[in-house]
Amino acid sequence: MNEMNxxxxxxxxxxxxxxxxxxxxxxFIQFAxxxxxxxxxxxxxxxxxxxxxxxxxxxxxxxxxxxxGVDERGFVFYTNYExxxxxxxxxxxxxxxxxFWGELERQVRIEGTVEKVDAEISxxxxxxxxxxxxxxxxxxxxxxxxxxxxxxxxxxxxxxxKFAGKQIPMPHYWGGYRLVxxxxxxxxxxGSRMHDRIxxxxxxxxxxxxxLSP
Numbered sequence: 001m002n003e004m005n006x007x008x009x010x011x012x013x014x015x016x017x018x019x020x021x022x023x024x025x026x027x028f029i030q031f032a033x034x035x036x037x038x039x040x041x042x043x044x045x046x047x048x049x050x051x052x053x054x055x056x057x058x059x060x061x062x063x064x065x066x067x068x069g070v071d072e073r074g075f076v077f078y079t080n081y082e083x084x085x086x087x088x089x090x091x092x093x094x095x096x097x098x099x100f101w102g103e104l105e106r107q108v109r110i111e112g113t114v115e116k117v118d119a120e121i122s123x124x125x126x127x128x129x130x131x132x133x134x135x136x137x138x139x140x141x142x143x144x145x146x147x148x149x150x151x152x153x154x155x156x157x158x159x160x161x162k163f164a165g166k167q168i169p170m171p172h173y174w175g176g177y178r179l180v181x182x183x184x185x186x187x188x189x190x191g192s193r194m195h196d197r198i199x200x201x202x203x204x205x206x207x208x209x210x211x212l213s214p
Contacts, residue, residue: 049098095114119175135168
C-alpha cells in the first residue's frame with residue numbers, strides 16, 4: 001500500500017464559539033442542550049458515541065455504541081456482558097465516551113466509572129427492541145471467533161424458528177451499563193485551531209469549570 005498524503009486534508013472551524021457565559025453550570029443540562037441541537041441538525045444517529053475501555057494488560061479498546069438513556073445518574077447503553085467491552089468493564093470500571101458532531105464542529109468527552117443498570121430496566125428496554133434485535137442477542141456470542149457468516153445466519157434462523165410466536169426472553173448475559181461521569185469536556189471548533197474547550201470536574205460533590213488550552 002502506498003503512503004497516503006493526508007497533510008492537506010484540513011478545514012477551518014468557523015460555525016460557533018463557546019464562552020464560559022454560554023455554558024450551563026450543570027454539565028448534564030449543557031449536554032442535553034447540545035444533544036437537542038445535534039438531533040435537530042439532521043445528524044444521523046446523534047446518539048452514536050465512541051466508548052473506550054481498558055483490558056487487564058493495559059491495552060485500550062474503542063468502539064461505537066448507541067446512547068439509550070441519560071439523566072443526572074449517567075449515560076446508559078446496552079450490550080452483551082460477555083463481549084470484549086463487558087469483560088474489560090468487569091475488571092476495570094473506568095471508562096470514557098466521546099460524541100462527535102462534525103456538522104456542528106463539536107465534540108463532548110465524558111469520563112467516569114460504569115455500573116450495571118437494574119435488571120428490570122434492562123428487561124424493559126430489551127422487550128422494546130425489534131424482534132430481529134432480540135433474536136440477534138441470542139444468536140451472537142459477541143466478540144468470539146466464528147467460522148463464517150453462514151454460521152451466524154444459520155444460528156439466527158434457528159433462533160428465529162425457536163422463538164416464533166413466543167415471548168423472547170432477555171438472555172442472562174445481556175443488559176445495560178450506566179457510565180457515571182466525573183469529568184465532561186465540551187469542545188467547539190474555532191478558526192486557526194484555537195478551539196474552545198470547557199471542562200467540568202466533579203470535586204467534593206460539586207461541578208468545577210475550567211477552560212483548557214486547545
